[in-house]
Amino acid sequence: MRLTGNLLLGQTSTPGVGAAVHAINPATAQPLEPAYPGASREQVAQACALAEAAFDTYRATTLEQRALFLDAIANGLEALGDALVERAVAETGLPKARIQGERGRTCQQLRLFARVVRAGEWLDVRIDPALPERQPLPRPDLRQRQVALGPVAVFGASNFPLAFSVAGGDTASALAAGCPVVVKAHGAHPGTSELVGRALAQAVSDCGLPEGTFSLLYGAGHEVGIALVSDPRIKAVGFTGSRTAGIALCRAAQARSEPIPVYAEMSSINxxxxxxxxxxxxxxxxxxxxxxxxxxxxxxxxxxxxxxxxxxxxxxxxxxxxxxxxxxxxxxxxxxxxxxxxxxxxxxxxxxxxxxxxxxxxxxxxxxxxxxxxxxxxxxxxxxxxxxxxxxxxxxxxxxxxxxxxxxxxxxxxxxxxxxxxxxxxxxxxxxxxxxxxxxxxxxxxxxxxxNGWPTGVEVCDAMVHGGPFPATSDARTSSVGSAAILRFLRPVCYQDVPDALLPQALQQGNPLRLRRLLDGRREA
Amino acid sequence: MRLTGNLLLGQTSTPGVGAAVHAINPATAQPLEPAYPGASREQVAQACALAEAAFDTYRATTLEQRALFLDAIANGLEALGDALVERAVAETGLPKARIQGERGRTCQQLRLFARVVRAGEWLDVRIDPALPERQPLPRPDLRQRQVALGPVAVFGASNFPLAFSVAGGDTASALAAGCPVVVKAHGAHPGTSELVGRALAQAVSDCGLPEGTFSLLYGAGHEVGIALVSDPRIKAVGFTGSRTAGIALCRAAQARSEPIPVYAEMSSINxxxxxxxxxxxxxxxxxxxxxxxxxxxxxxxxxxxxxxxxxxxxxxxxxxxxxxxxxxxxxxxxxxxxxxxxxxxxxxxxxxxxxxxxxxxxxxxxxxxxxxxxxxxxxxxxxxxxxxxxxxxxxxxxxxxxxxxxxxxxxxxxxxxxxxxxxxxxxxxxxxxxxxxxxxxxxxxxxxxxxNGWPTGVEVCDAMVHGGPFPATSDARTSSVGSAAILRFLRPVCYQDVPDALLPQALQQGNPLRLRRLLDGRREA
Missing domain, CATH: 3.40.309.10 (Aldehyde Dehydrogenase; Chain A, domain 2)
Incomplete structure (x- = not known):
């Protein structure tokens, strides 16, 4: 599997035209080939345009289609075999067993979100049926579900080249929610990122999804990241890294004409x-x-x-x-x-x-x-x-x-x-x-x-909270690890007196997805 | 019921020392007595200090205690009788029937949140029991619940002197979540605000809650509002008003050394x-x-x-x-x-x-x-x-x-x-x-x-969404009307291997609150 050093703009593998990133083997201080030229402003914009074009199609996939996609990414990661492990070890200096364990956790995370998507509880369906006879005013039929926020920018973390990077928790939860993802790879492990990115792009193609569902960018310095967060087509940001970088992204997101949520995990002394x-x-x-x-x-x-x-x-x-x-x-x-x-x-x-x-x-x-x-x-x-x-x-x-x-x-x-x-x-x-x-x-x-435990283990499950008040994160209302992370990329929409023929499946009268809805104030069994 | 023109700093009724607000009867263009001197910086700080001091006690109230408090506020509003309606009509120029209807809706809203609090679904309890035999590593016992964010600043709206003001939706949902509230009254209806504020403060006292659970401030211009949002003890903001004012509050909230969420409902052409x-x-x-x-x-x-x-x-x-x-x-x-x-x-x-x-x-x-x-x-x-x-x-x-x-x-x-x-x-x-x-x-x-309806009616129920992408609101992930509004003032906390004796009731092994928990990946019946 020869590394190309190319960006992935949807299904197109193409070299960046900006300043290049070079991985360094920290154990030897030697640079690792190839060079990864950064994305230009135009290439950032192209990735965002593809993501926007993919959004309505991707978010309209069925729960099963989306779950199969997440499973396919996990399978693709595993199929990369030793090549992935060796490159990640070379780029990070982390022991092989740690990288293998992290790969297992990354795949488990993707499969967890596949199960979460299938279960559909995240749709949080609420139905208040019409009360046409109510005095003094009748009540209309009101139905609420959660929809995806839009294209999400994900920043790979230095310290988890797999679990918090290209196909890590932020990407998995955003894709699970129905959001296309544009990843800015961390400059410390671009080769690992390319391998994972190619596997992810292959899963997009194999599942017949629109190409803009996933893109992968590189960039030296802050420019590519700031351009990505500032692009009007991006609707949320996931980041794990330093307090300085996280705050810079929050500022960029707030300076937009349409501010967007940033989920930055930054600094904690535990x-x-x-x-x-x-x-x-x-x-x-x-x-x-x-x-x-x-x-x-x-x-x-x-x-x-x-x-x-x-x-x-x-x-x-x-x-x-x-x-x-x-x-x-x-x-x-x-x-x-x-x-x-x-x-x-x-x-x-x-x-x-x-x-x-x-x-x-x-x-x-x-x-x-x-x-x-x-x-x-x-x-x-x-x-x-x-x-x-x-x-x-x-x-x-x-x-x-x-x-x-x-x-x-x-x-x-x-x-x-x-x-x-x-x-x-x-x-x-x-x-x-x-x-x-x-x-x-x-x-x-x-x-x-x-x-009576130690904080360094973070279980991937329903009850985990990997989050906390500022500056641990920029948004204490959520978790970046565990199934609740899907909630970060959703917003509610209410449908009032919308006929069944126009309602999304989750809200249709016959409950074809067999969800446990909040119906007239009571949770269905 | 003579109006005093006083601030309410917890249970203390005291005059402000800043520039005064004077209500004007818009139908006659005549000023209405009394004057409402604004809060000084020190008085703003005092309200916030009281709220902080009340927080741990107030959020530790049982579901039943908190529900009774919300019901007591509704009863108190109703007990104000015609005095409230007459003052609100004089201050807003709105017809009497409209104010009466709005009072009914405000009380209904408080009672809805009392029911929501009692039902406890908002605690979103998730339990992943320990798996001591799991290989390669055992799983600890993990339990998640939602806790209140902290003291909340609420800004009264001009166009709903009751339903989006002192005891309106933002206050009701924040109190329901367990957050003390400091209200900045809208300058157009300070008398209405005083009447409602006194009823609310009475309910705090009658229910034996800490006095800082609620305070009420007035202020001409933007200074009091900006001081309130900038106070480090305030942890979230609810606002309904103009785009300009909403964006100014968002900027103030982001400029803090600890940025906080702002729920501003601003501008929509529907x-x-x-x-x-x-x-x-x-x-x-x-x-x-x-x-x-x-x-x-x-x-x-x-x-x-x-x-x-x-x-x-x-x-x-x-x-x-x-x-x-x-x-x-x-x-x-x-x-x-x-x-x-x-x-x-x-x-x-x-x-x-x-x-x-x-x-x-x-x-x-x-x-x-x-x-x-x-x-x-x-x-x-x-x-x-x-x-x-x-x-x-x-x-x-x-x-x-x-x-x-x-x-x-x-x-x-x-x-x-x-x-x-x-x-x-x-x-x-x-x-x-x-x-x-x-x-x-x-x-x-x-x-x-x-x-096939018209947007001007907003039902208060489970499925309502009164929210939307920027600039309709500053945070599309939530609704300011309906039971889901309680979610805006909560954040998750995970308890790992915490013994039953230290766990909050919601998470205890015996499930004393009889909640429908997400237990080992399955929702309890």
Whole structure:
């Protein structure tokens, strides 16, 4: 499977005419062929025009057609075999087993959305039948369903070359909702993106869908992304990446003559609260679990536990000692890109230089380029409360432990936090009352609350929330992982006294899709 | 019931210290006592601080407590009796029967949300039970529910002094979701707002809720509103009003260090498509229905049919003649405020002066101040397509009929439209095929599609959508009328492996609220 370096404008594979992106193998610092010339403004516009042209046809597909399409994409990904895994490993420096696992998760995600589409609950059908005799005015027949928002721009993420990229969660949920997708590939893994994009375009063709259902763009710098978000034919945006880039996309979306929703997942330090009884009872196990979570994947997870909060006392010191001992044995890991490695070095450098922060342990130093060395820091609550900079995300395997004087100070630290993807509590029975007092704060701050686990695993299921208040995301009302993500790309339309012959199937009197409708205020069995 | 002119900062009735608002009786142009001094920045901050302090307590109320509170507000509104109706009539110039009807609708709306809260479906409980034996990794126990966003700022609307004001739809849905509310009263009806606000504050007290659950502010100019939306304790905004004001609030909300959602309902011309067979078969009835809809309430409805689209031919001319004859007999009506009347005069003046627009009929001229005279204009599709200004809303009893050469031009006009609250089709059996071709366009453009009715009635029920793409609203993903409006003020939180003792009732293993949960992918019966 030779890589072409071409854009995919619908079914047309064509070279970009802008500045080129070159992948770099972060483990060797060597560039990888081929070059990926970026899309011109005209090519961005062409992808958007194709998406707009495809929209009414694609959103009119039956639930079964759309589900088969999502299944076909999953099959296509699997059929790429080792070529995909090898390229992704070369472009990201991630271990082969991790990439294989991520491929499985990506395919599972596509098949989950196929099931969600078939079940049709997302159509949220509501029917209030006519009441022609009602006084003083009759009630018309009113029927509501959800329709797709329109073409969606999806930005691939650096840290999940498959699960949050070309055929990742944002693409899967937007396609499930009936939205054509234009992907801007992440510059760190264009070859992986091309392979996945070609498989996706093949599924579009095999399923007889309009070619504009999917396009794939590359671009160096911000221009292609901003042009894409600014195109009037794009109606929503999915993004996972840095706070700076996410906010820039939100601004561009708001500056349009028709502003559009942006679902940007940006920045989270995922606080972990160690309660007293739990900390005393299983210090070593907690230290081990913590170090495993903070160093997993070189710490390059949105849900990496970058902050630990505990009450002062001998158990905290035992925890620090045990975690330090563990951490010192952790090998350095290749980070995703030179820029990410450099940002990590800058971040940990700032912590190290902070007069109120103590560097207590470092992992093993690495050999070769872009090696991320794990780091553990400790500070006091007073210092943390006095300096908002200490709450900034350092993307990588570093964590800051904040020691609090008492429960009140734990509360203060929690209240001071910005929005988070997750908040974790480690507790035993004796901690339940303290935890109960903290819970309302955490519900306001985080999208997911965990007890006695670690935040780095994100299950793809119905109940998952991968989201949270700003700056964790730009829109706390949704989740980017799990079946609820389909709701992000929908809007309701009401049909009043529309005859059956003109109604969409979901709303027809005979209920041909056999949906469980909200009928006259009651949910059908 | 003497009016005080005071703000309500929680349970404290206190005068504002800013520039005063004075209501004007639009029928006499005389000011109405008392003066309503505006809130200072400190008073705005005080209301927001009270709301924040109330939030965790208020959102922790049981479903039954919250429903009783909503019912108590409705009872309190009714108990205000004629004093409320008389003041609202004096402040708005609207007929007594209309205000009485609107009071009924406002109370019905509050009671609908009480039922919605009790039913609990909005909690959208999703449970994926633990799979401890799963390979390669066990699945944790995951449970999702919806929680309230936080304190909400609500802006009263000029044209619905009860149903879209202090205790209107935005307030009812935000309170139902568990959000404290700070209302900025509309300057046109501060006395009505005070009466309703006092009833609402009484219900807060009677129900034993924290005082910050509700506050009421006044303010001349934009300062109070911008200060309110910019306060970091406010987490969402509900607004109904002009496009200019709505966009200003959206900008203020985006400029915050934590941007927040704004639900602004702004501008819609509500196109009505007259298909050939229907127009031929019932020209007079259509003309009569149209004139009744466009002149109802002096045309001061968001859903007023400001645009009519039809194919050229003798039936169109007959429709114009019949509508003109009807319209010429319509009495002028008092408009809501001098500013609204002035804007209407400016808008119809621009239509009258347009070289490609023909003024075909005027209603009867009024006597006295602020009289809105109904107007009908006609233009050709070429002129409409060439000048986007012809698609701007003229708030009041004016409508523009656009004559198209053929179905293709009807399509072009539809595609050119901005987002709308409603789109209406008048059709007979022979028109079904033409209508079917237009429907996908209208689904993209409007929140509600009506057949053989008129858009000015908005039913409060489950299936209603009062919303639509920009600029009809700033967020097409929601409705401001009907039970689905509660969803605007919620966000999901996931609880992972949280013990039953710490779980909210909605998620507890025993399902004490008896909710129909999504359990392991299946909806419970």
């Amino acid at each position: 606080p972990v609260f160690l309660f007293e009884a739990a900390l005393g009872a299983r210090t070593d196990a907690l230290a081990q679990g913590f170090v495993a979570s903070v160093t997993q994947g070189a710490g390059q997870f949105c849900t990496n536990p970058g902050l630990v909060i505990a009450r002062q006392g001998p158990d905290v010191q035992r925890f620090i000692d045990a975690a330090s001992a563990q951490l010192r044995q952790v090998a350095a890991q290749t980070m995703l890109t030179p820029a990410i490695h450099q940002a990590y070095e800058t971040g940990v450098g700032q912590l190290r230089a902070h007069p109120q922060v103590q560097a207590v342990a470092s992992g093993l130093a690495g050999q070769g380029p872009n090696q991320g060395q794990a780091q553990l820091y400790v500070t006091q609550a007073e210092a943390f409360l006095a300096d908002p900079g200490l709450a900034h995300e350092v993307f990588g395997a570093a964590s800051l432990l904040v020691v609090c004087r008492d429960d009140r100070q734990v509360h203060q630290v929690a209240e001071r936090l910005e929005g988070q993807l997750t908040a974790t509590l480690h507790l035993d029975a004796a901690d339940i009352d303290s935890a109960r007092l903290l819970l309302p704060v955490l519900e306001r701050k985080a999208g997911r609350i965990l007890v | 196109p009505v498509f007259l298909f050939e067979a229907a127009l031929g078969a019932r020209t007079d009835a259509l003309a009569q229905g149209f004139v009744a809809s466009v002149t109802q309430g002096a045309g001061q409805f968001c859903t007023n049919p400001g645009l009519v689209i039809a194919r050229q031919g003798p039936d169109v001319q007959r429709f114009i003649d019949a509508a003109s004859a009807q319209l010429r007999q319509v009495a002028a009506q008092t408009m809501l405020t001098p500013a609204i009347h002035q804007a209407y005069e400016t808008g119809v003046g621009q239509l009258r002066a347009h070289p490609q627009v023909q003024a075909v009929a005027s209603g009867l001229a009024g006597q006295g101040p602020n009289q809105g005279q109904a107007q009908l204009y006609v233009t050709q599709a070429e002129a409409f397509l060439a000048d986007p200004g012809l698609a701007h809303e003229v708030f009041g009893a004016a409508s523009l009929l656009v004559v198209c050469r053929d179905d293709r031009q009807v399509h072009q006009v539809a595609e050119r439209l901005e987002g709308q609250l409603t789109a209406t089709l008048h059709l007979d059996a022979a028109d079904i095929d033409s209508a079917r071709l237009l429907l996908p366009v209208l689904e993209r453009k409007a929140g509600r599609i009506l057949v």
